[in-house]
Amino acid sequence: MLSPQSIEKIEYELTKYPANQRQAAVMSALRIVQTERGWLSQESISEVAQYLGMPEIAAMEVATFYNMYDLAPVGKHKITVCTNISCMLRDSDVIVDHLKEKLGVGFNEVTPDGQFCLKEGECMGCCGGAPLLHVNNTEMHEFLTTEKVDAILEALKK
Amino acid sequence: MTTKKAKSSTKAPVMTDLKGQTLVCLRTLTEKNPAALETYVKLGGYATFKRLVTDKVKATDIITEIKKSGLRGRGGAGFPTGLKWSFMPRYFDGVKYLVCNTDEGEPGTFKDRDIIRYNPHQLIEGMAIAAYTLGARVGYNYIHGEIWQDYEAFEAALHEAKAAGYLGEHLFGTHFSFDLYAVHGYGAYICGEETALIESIEGKKGQPRFKPPFPASYGVFGKPTNVNNTESYASIPWIMQHSGQAFADLGVANSGGTKLFSVSGHVEKPGNYEVKMGTPFTELLELAGGVWKGRKLKAVIPGGPSTAVLPASVIEAATMDYDSLSKARSSLGAGSMIVMDETTCMVKALHRLSYFFYEESCGQCTPCREGTGWVYRIIDRIVKGQGKMEDLDLLTDVSKNISGRTICALGEAAATPVLSFIKHFRLEFEYYIEHGKSMVDSKAEPSNVKH
Numbered sequence: 001m002l003s004p005q006s007i008e009k010i011e012y013e014l015t016k017y018p019a020n021q022r023q024a025a026v027m028s029a030l031r032i033v034q035t036e037r038g039w040l041s042q043e044s045i046s047e048v049a050q051y052l053g054m055p056e057i058a059a060m061e062v063a064t065f066y067n068m069y070d071l072a073p074v075g076k077h078k079i080t081v082c083t084n085i086s087c088m089l090r091d092s093d094v095i096v097d098h099l100k101e102k103l104g105v106g107f108n109e110v111t112p113d114g115q116f117c118l119k120e121g122e123c124m125g126c127c128g129g130a131p132l133l134h135v136n137n138t139e140m141h142e143f144l145t146t147e148k149v150d151a152i153l154e155a156l157k158k
Numbered sequence: 159m160t161t162k163k164a165k166s167s168t169k170a171p172v173m174t175d176l177k178g179q180t181l182v183c184l185r186t187l188t189e190k191n192p193a194a195l196e197t198y199v200k201l202g203g204y205a206t207f208k209r210l211v212t213d214k215v216k217a218t219d220i221i222t223e224i225k226k227s228g229l230r231g232r233g234g235a236g237f238p239t240g241l242k243w244s245f246m247p248r249y250f251d252g253v254k255y256l257v258c259n260t261d262e263g264e265p266g267t268f269k270d271r272d273i274i275r276y277n278p279h280q281l282i283e284g285m286a287i288a289a290y291t292l293g294a295r296v297g298y299n300y301i302h303g304e305i306w307q308d309y310e311a312f313e314a315a316l317h318e319a320k321a322a323g324y325l326g327e328h329l330f331g332t333h334f335s336f337d338l339y340a341v342h343g344y345g346a347y348i349c350g351e352e353t354a355l356i357e358s359i360e361g362k363k364g365q366p367r368f369k370p371p372f373p374a375s376y377g378v379f380g381k382p383t384n385v386n387n388t389e390s391y392a393s394i395p396w397i398m399q400h401s402g403q404a405f406a407d408l409g410v411a412n413s414g415g416t417k418l419f420s421v422s423g424h425v426e427k428p429g430n431y432e433v434k435m436g437t438p439f440t441e442l443l444e445l446a447g448g449v450w451k452g453r454k455l456k457a458v459i460p461g462g463p464s465t466a467v468l469p470a471s472v473i474e475a476a477t478m479d480y481d482s483l484s485k486a487r488s489s490l491g492a493g494s495m496i497v498m499d500e501t502t503c504m505v506k507a508l509h510r511l512s513y514f515f516y517e518e519s520c521g522q523c524t525p526c527r528e529g530t531g532w533v534y535r536i537i538d539r540i541v542k543g544q545g546k547m548e549d550l551d552l553l554t555d556v557s558k559n560i561s562g563r564t565i566c567a568l569g570e571a572a573a574t575p576v577l578s579f580i581k582h583f584r585l586e587f588e589y590y591i592e593h594g595k596s597m598v599d600s601k602a603e604p605s606n607v608k609h
Contacts, residue, residue, distance in 0.1 A: 016298070016339040018253075021379055023361035027344055058362070065363035065520075068303050068345035084265045085463065086422035086496055088510050122347065122517060124304035125262035125271055127422040127494075128429045138306040 002047055006032050010051065023054040026062050030069055035137075039070040067122070068137050074117040075110040077156045080134040083120055086127035095131045096120075098146045102153060115157065178445045179432050180408060182416045183392040186277045193311065195318045198279035204324050206399045207283050211290055212330050217248070220291045224394070226402030228414020232269075233259055233350070233387030234462065234492040235567075236480055245374040246292045247382050255383040256289050256297035256338075257373075258391055259355055263302055263347035264462040264571075265514060266494035269418035270388035272430045274301065275308045277392065278315035282338060284391035286324060287398060289336040292384050296337050299388075300355050303344040313340045347518035351566045352385040354520065365522045366566035387492075389418055409435030413479035417493050421446040424453065424499035436479045443497070453499040457582070461491020463511050464571030466578035467504075488578070503596040504583040508575060509537045515572035526569040529560035533576055540587070543594030550580055550587055 002010070010029045017024040029048045034040050040063055049059035063069045070078065081099065083092045100106060103116050110117045126132055129142025133152075141152055176187060185201060186192035198204070210220065225240030246254065258281065260270045273281055285297050301309045316338055319325045327335040346364045348354045353367035356378050377383020393415060397405045406414040413435035419442055422428045426447025433442060439458070449455050455470040460478075466488040468476070476482045483490045498507065516530040533556055536549050557573035564570075580587055589597040 016341065018379065021360070024359060026361040027342065027358065031342075031344060052361075054361070061363045062361065066303070066344035066346050083510070084514055085459075085507060085510050086266050086428075088507075089423040089496070089498060089502065090428075121304070122345070122514060123263050123265040123267075125268050125302045126305065127266050127268050127496075128420060130422060130428065134304060137303070140305065140307060 002033065002051055003036060006036055007051070022052045023058065026052055026054065026059055027066070030059070030063055031137075034069060038076075039073050073110065073114075074119075075114050077115060078117045078119060078136050080119040080121035080124075080137075082122070082124050082130070082132055082134075084123040084127075086123075087130040087132060090130040092131040094146065095133070095144050095149060098149055099133075102150070116153075175427075178441070180416050180434050181432055182396045182405075182408070183273055183280065183389055183418055184277055184430070184432050185280070185396070192276040193278055193315065195279055195315070195322060198277070198283075202399065203279055203395070204283050204322075206395050207286050207290070207324065208330055210287060210398065211332055211334050214332075217291045217293070220287070220398065223402040224397060227393075227397045227405035228402075228409065228412070229390060229393055229397065229405065230413070230480065231387055232389035232393070232417070232492065234264070234464065234489075236490060239386060239390050242374075242386070243288070243292060243384065245372070246384050247375065248293070250293070250382050253296055253381055254292060254294045255378040255381055256285055256292065256294035257352075257356065257359070257378060257383055257385040258285055258297070258299040258388055259350060259352060259385055260299055260301040260388045261343050261350045261355055262492075263343075263350055263518075264464060264492060264494060265511070266422050266459065266462050266496040267420055267492045268422070269420045269430050269493060271302070271305050271308055272418070273388050273392050274299075274312045274315075278312050279319060280395055281388055281392045282315065282319050282324065284394035285338055286329075286336055287394050288384065288386070288391060289338075290334055294384065295335060297339070298359055298378070299338065299340050300349070300359060301340055301342050303342050306342075309340060309342050316340055346520075347514075348520045348566075348568060351568065354566070355385070356383065363520075365520045366568075368565055410477070410479050410481075412481050413490075417478065417490070419478065419493040419495050421495045421497065423497040424450050424502070425497050426450045433478070436477050436482070439473050439476050439478055442478055442495070446497075449497065449499050451499070453501065455497070456500045456502055457498045457504070459494075459496040459498075459575075461489050462494035463496070463514070463575050464567070465489040465491040466574055467582060468578075469582050501598055503598045504579055504586050505537070505541060505590045505596060508579040509534075509541045511575045512537050512572070515568070515575075519568060519572070523564040523566075523569065525560045525563040526572065529556050529569070530572050532556050533560075533572070537576075540591055545591040547588065547591055549591065550584065554580060 009032045013025040013028040033044050045059050046056045049056040107120045131144045132142045189197045229239045230236040343349045349358045349364040351366045354364035358364040373383040409415050418432045431445050458473040459467045476486045480490050512534040516534040519526045519530045521527045557576040560569040561573040586597050
């Protein structure tokens with residue numbers, strides 16, 4: 001069952017579209033449910049589809065097409081590091097290596113305590129601040145150094 | 159609900175060094191709170207929109223002015239904006255839509271983000287003027303999913319504009335109504351393609367539509383839709399305030415106005431620089447602090463990876479406008495200038511780019527879906543020291559067979575870096591294949607990209 005909080009947010013998104021186009025809100029509905037539950041299970045996706053009155057497979061298509069949806073648990077804090085060209089030119093590999101060492105995990109792995117998951121991202125459209133990372137799809141951290149990464153991790157642990 | 163006070167979205171400092179820039183789209187940057195509604199109104203914001211609506215200025219007159227300005231689509235294609243507007247059906251029984259493409263995902267492109275976080279109201283006014291001109295009742299600004307904080311800040315700016323009477327019903331007591339909403343992507347480069355973006359607004363996976371029909375006749379929810387880039391819309395209020403000619407005069411022939419250049423990579427001061435079209439490359443590089451660490455320039459991708467890479471000697475002779483870069487056999491693209499210094503390994507740079515296009519191909523057209531993977535695997539084996547000399551011709555052949563054989567331009571975008579990197583830096587590729595390692599031997603080179 002979708003929570004009343006999620007439903008309230010989805011209803012707000014629905015005000016942006018014509019009444020007969022409920023499917024249009026699926027992108028945000030999936031995002032809202034993912035934010036609340038941490039990741040999107042098959043069940044969550046089907047609940048969203050039912051709420052919007054769209055075929056489950058269509059919601060599944062969206063959830064699998066866009067790479068910020070997580071179809072498996074990602075721990076409490078998902079850290080996505082961009083390694084695309086502009087970040088690569090400014091040594092994003094140093095940041096990646098540092099994160100891997102600090103967290104003791106590779107890409108797409110979750111730390112044993114369930115606190116962190118490390119992901120490799122494609123261009124986030126903030127290349128002026130390279131190298132950069134993203135926490136839980138919402139917080140952007142730019143102009144990274146290994147010291148800054150340590151501070152970010154410390155703050156997240158609290 | 160979810161109405162928040164507008165605030166600057168991230169901790170990144172507002173660029174204070176505006177020397178050498180000509181501010182049109184980012185004109186509020188001279189002020190203390192650039193994103194605030196009061197700031198924009200103080201600089202004359204929304205007055206042009208109000209005048210056009212209350213004076214009932216004819217749509218054809220506005221379109222004529224936009225045509226005179228020489229404004230060309232800032233998302234990369236460079237299609238004349240005024241001409242695009244004239245394609246929208248004048249009379250249509252039903253809702254027409256307006257869409258803004260703020261889905262920046264092409265590596266090196268980050269200009270629209272600064273418009274929505276530092277001058278959101280100019281974009282809103284530009285879209286409102288477009289809506290009035292084209293008779294659009296509803297608009298959507300589709301924002302790249304990763305810049306979540308900026309999306310939220312833009313939503314807040316929309317609520318502010320609505321509360322102040324610039325959006326909504328019966329604006330300024332006239333019959334004109336316009337509702338504008340922010341919607342977001344969630345990680346798909348392909349949604350920067352306008353019909354994929356439309357599919358995404360409709361709540362579908364972002365696979366481009368076959369054209370024709372074009373969005374002007376069959377767009378959002380099957381209705382006539384005008385899609386422009388953020389920077390294009392943000393240029394409109396200035397043009398309508400100062401005249402099309404004044405905007406054209408800022409630039410050079412065939413390239414009117416100013417352009418935001420996103421400068422990234424090996425420069426001292428990466429960031430956005432808004433300069434007059436036709437500004438010499440060397441001047442722009444200087445604004446960005448020059449090549450970092452006192453190193454020499456090796457190559458520049460002038461408009462994002464879908465535009466051809468140029469060696470230093472060629473780009474140094476160019477000016478930043480459509481004609482000059484096209485003469486240099488590249489393109490202005492979205493103005494996403496990626497600077498590479500002498501320590502850059504071109505093989506590894508292409509390796510990363512080819513992975514990007516492989517990862518982001520939507521999978522709809524076989525030549526792109528299969529071809530981008532094939533290209534990546536070939537470059538990957540070269541990087542791993544297992545390349546063969548004939549791989550270079552194979553890469554060229556595969557790329558040429560993607561180009562022009564797909565529904566959208568991603569196929570061509572994927573082929574361009576391969577063809578241009580090999581064309582200009584063939585020796586480096588040959589060396590890598592022969593020796594199993596990079597010709598560029600430096601600690602500062604990007605050491606690895608693992609997938």
